Amino acid sequence: MTMPSDSHTTGRDPRHDVLFEPVQIGPVTARNRFYQVPHCTGFGVEKPWTQAAFRGTKAEGGWAVVSTEYCSISAESDESPYVSARLWDDEDAAALRLMTDEAHRHGALAAVELWHGGSHAEQRESRLPPLAPSQIANEHVGVLVPKAMTIADIERTQEDWVRAAVRARDAGFDIVYVYGAHTYLPTQFLSPRTNHRTDRYGGSFANRARFWLETIERVKAAIGDRCAIAVRIAADTLEGAGVEPDEGIAFVRLADPHVDLWDVTAGGLAGIERVDSGPSRFFPEGHQRQLTGWIRAATKKPVVGTGRYTDPDRMAADVASGVIDMIGAARPSIADPFLPRKIEEGRYGDVRECIGCNACYSRSIWGRHLGCTQNATAGEEHRRGWHPERFTPVADTDRDVLVVGAGPAGLECAIVLARRGFRRVHLVTADGDVGGSLRWIPKLPGLGEWGRLVDWRKGQLAALRRQVEVHTRSALTAEDVLAYGAQIVVLATGSRWAADGTNGLTSGPLPGVEHVRSLTPEQLMVNGAMIEPGEAVTVLDCEGYFVGPGIAERLALGGCQTTLMTPYSPVAPWCDQTLEGPRLRARLAAVGVVVAEGRMPADAREVVADVVVLATQRLSNDALGLELAGRATAWAAAGLDLVVSAGDCVAPRLIADAIFDGHRVGREIDAGDPSRALPYRRERPLVG
Numbered sequence: 282m283t284m285p286s287d288s289h290t291t292g293r294d295p296r297h298d299v300l301f302e303p304v305q306i307g308p309v310t311a312r313n314r315f316y317q318v319p320h321c322t323g324f325g326v327e328k329p330w331t332q333a334a335f336r337g338t339k340a341e342g343g344w345a346v347v348s349t350e351y352c353s354i355s356a357e358s359d360e361s362p363y364v365s366a367r368l369w370d371d372e373d374a375a376a377l378r379l380m381t382d383e384a385h386r387h388g389a390l391a392a393v394e395l396w397h398g399g400s401h402a403e404q405r406e407s408r409l410p411p412l413a414p415s416q417i418a419n420e421h422v423g424v425l426v427p428k429a430m431t432i433a434d435i436e437r438t439q440e441d442w443v444r445a446a447v448r449a450r451d452a453g454f455d456i457v458y459v460y461g462a463h464t465y466l467p468t469q470f471l472s473p474r475t476n477h478r479t480d481r482y483g484g485s486f487a488n489r490a491r492f493w494l495e496t497i498e499r500v501k502a503a504i505g506d507r508c509a510i511a512v513r514i515a516a517d518t519l520e521g522a523g524v525e526p527d528e529g530i531a532f533v534r535l536a537d538p539h540v541d542l543w544d545v546t547a548g549g550l551a552g553i554e555r556v557d558s559g560p561s562r563f564f565p566e567g568h569q570r571q572l573t574g575w576i577r578a579a580t581k582k583p584v585v586g587t588g589r590y591t592d593p594d595r596m597a598a599d600v601a602s603g604v605i606d607m608i609g610a611a612r613p614s615i616a617d618p619f620l621p622r623k624i625e626e627g628r629y630g631d632v633r634e635c636i637g638c639n640a641c642y643s644r645s646i647w648g649r650h651l652g653c654t655q656n657a658t659a660g661e662e663h664r665r666g667w668h669p670e671r672f673t674p675v676a677d678t679d680r681d682v683l684v685v686g687a688g689p690a691g692l693e694c695a696i697v698l699a700r701r702g703f704r705r706v707h708l709v710t711a712d713g714d715v716g717g718s719l720r721w722i723p724k725l726p727g728l729g730e731w732g733r734l735v736d737w738r739k740g741q742l743a744a745l746r747r748q749v750e751v752h753t754r755s756a757l758t759a760e761d762v763l764a765y766g767a768q769i770v771v772l773a774t775g776s777r778w779a780a781d782g783t784n785g786l787t788s789g790p791l792p793g794v795e796h797v798r799s800l801t802p803e804q805l806m807v808n809g810a811m812i813e814p815g816e817a818v819t820v821l822d823c824e825g826y827f828v829g830p831g832i833a834e835r836l837a838l839g840g841c842q843t844t845l846m847t848p849y850s851p852v853a854p855w856c857d858q859t860l861e862g863p864r865l866r867a868r869l870a871a872v873g874v875v876v877a878e879g880r881m882p883a884d885a886r887e888v889v890a891d892v893v894v895l896a897t898q899r900l901s902n903d904a905l906g907l908e909l910a911g912r913a914t915a916w917a918a919a920g921l922d923l924v925v926s927a928g929d930c931v932a933p934r935l936i937a938d939a940i941f942d943g944h945r946v947g948r949e950i951d952a953g954d955p956s957r958a959l960p961y962r963r964e965r966p967l968v969g
């Protein structure tokens with residue numbers, strides 16, 4: 282038995298009706314304009330049930346099209362340890378059949394993004410040589426030097442593409458891609474930067490276009506009667522001397538008769554030219570419109586455009602303007618698989634808007650398992666059985682639950698507990714407002730959209746106000762907790778930055794820190810407003826993510842002479858996992874932050890500054906939990922059945938993981954000991 286989420290239905294604004302018009306795509310029809318474009322997950326065909334449940338949930342949530350991630354056509358396109366889907370053989374097809382069945386069960390079309398990586402395919406599993414139009418080393422991995430494709434290689438690759446397309450059709454896919462964006466093999470042929478051939482596949486534009494065009498024609502001839510043919514193309518690879526807009530548009534005109542849908546992106550695969558999946562720190566919603574909008578002039582076929590769309594007004598305006606026909610989305614569909622359904626029903630306040638942090642990207646590449654900061658259920662649909670909108674009711678709704686701490690984990694846990702039916706949830710924080718660290722993090726430069734994490738949860742709490750009481754400015758001692766009268770206590774007391782500079786490089790406090798003036802990030806960012814620390818400030822960042830650089834940028838913008846010292850080189854390596862790194866480093870230079878990278882002081886007195894900001898590591902606020910554990914014999918007399926900790930007070934972690942843990946504890950509060958996560962279903966080859 283499940284419970285529907287509480288909604289505040291207002292009825293859809295008629296201006297958004299255009300988003301729910303069907304769209305003809307070659308031989309198939311999409312029920313509306315919401316198109317989940319291909320995006321990575323870490324699932325591929327290795328976790329077929331997870332893949333099916335993940336995409337199927339989006340189909341249930343109203344997306345008209347749900348796509349796989351990039352899907353390799355043969356062992357000659359192997360980009361492991363990155364996880365692609367594969368259609369190398371019939372077993373791969375059987376694995377993806379689970380996904381197409383789920384999509385169809387919920388009325389959506391299923392798309393597969395057939396792919397050949399060319400010189401980007403590192404071939405670490407297959408150990409075959411990478412293939413490319415010319416023998417030019419990979420620009421990101423210098424040891425990767427491809428074989429220049431012979432005519433026989435070209436012929437075989439096109440045959441592989443057709444074979445994979447036929448398998449895709451037989452596996453139930455409705456839309457089949459001949460994917461060439463992100464500088465993969467078809468673009469490597471099209472681009473004069475990577476194609477130096479002198480035969481009929483190189484030289485003139487017509488020759489460079491030949492490989493991609495022939496492949497499209499052959500796939501169309503093989504399956505075009507049943508499946509729509511989609512092409513994902515970068516309108517401009519932004520590399521300089523790559524595929525320029527004039528040749529991009531010329532290619533669209535050339536191939537248009539054989540193509541049923543254009544999925545338009547921009548930029549390259551990595552580095553500063555990567556603009557697709559642009560983080561909100563640098564790219565506003567709809568940012569790709571400028572780069573891709575002109576492709577409309579080259580085709581009357583449906584055009585899909587992306588840009589982290591979550592605002593239905595903007596979606597409707599861009600459709601009405603004719604620039605795009607379908608709202609392409611990867612991240613917004615992860616953050617809220619039910620986004621179309623909520624807009625359709627006018628439940629605008631329930632839309633869980635993507636914050637553009639790219640934690641999903643960092644978790645889905647290199648063989649990891651996708652997760653999302655906003656949506657704790659993303660990737661957990663199959664293995665944990667979590668649905669984003671439905672919750673299993675608890676048997677006894679009449680117990681009082683006290684949640685101590687209203688940061689990311691506490692907020693999430695309180696909402697889940699209420700959704701599960703608890704009638705009296707008490708969410709208590711010592712702060713003046715809910716949000717914990719998220720009261721100041723969105724005030725760092727470029728991170729304003731991260732405030733959506735708290736905004737959405739505040740909206741949900743307002744809808745659940747009959748079940749959840751929120752108490753601010755209420756610091757609770759262990760005595761207070763025991764006297765509260767709750768039967769269940771969830772501690773979500775968060776973490777703090779180490780005031781003594783504790784870090785993993787000195788494996789302890791930073792020597793000499795007591796002799797310098799120092800502040801932690803939260804001491805600097807009081808209630809979101811930065812205090813004036815002094816003229817010359819050094820930020821010591823040992824975490825390598827957003828806080829140290831964010832504080833440094835904010836200080837520099839405020840007029841401080843700011844140095845960012847970090848043992849890492851380059852600065853903020855974790856931001857390379859989220860596609861923020863290259864632009865972040867350029868931004869620090871632009872605002873005048875002096876970067877001292879690859880440096881770790883042996884003693885804090887070596888740092889010459891008015892004040893040192895210590896962003897070295899965080900420590901759990903676990904004192905309350907330890908004290909309550911020490912008084913376990915008093916629980917029964919206080920009527921207390923369970924005390925469990927969630928989030929950073931267990932171990933400081935990424936916001937996505939703190940929210941996940943709060944969600945998990947809420948889902949498992951009645952499952953024995955919720956401090957121990959229930960085992961989840963694993964997908965692995967059967968032996969014997």
Ligand code: SF4
Nearest residue numbers: 635638639641653654
């Ligand atoms: Fe959006 Fe961040 Fe979730 Fe990715 S992880 S979908 S960027 S909120």
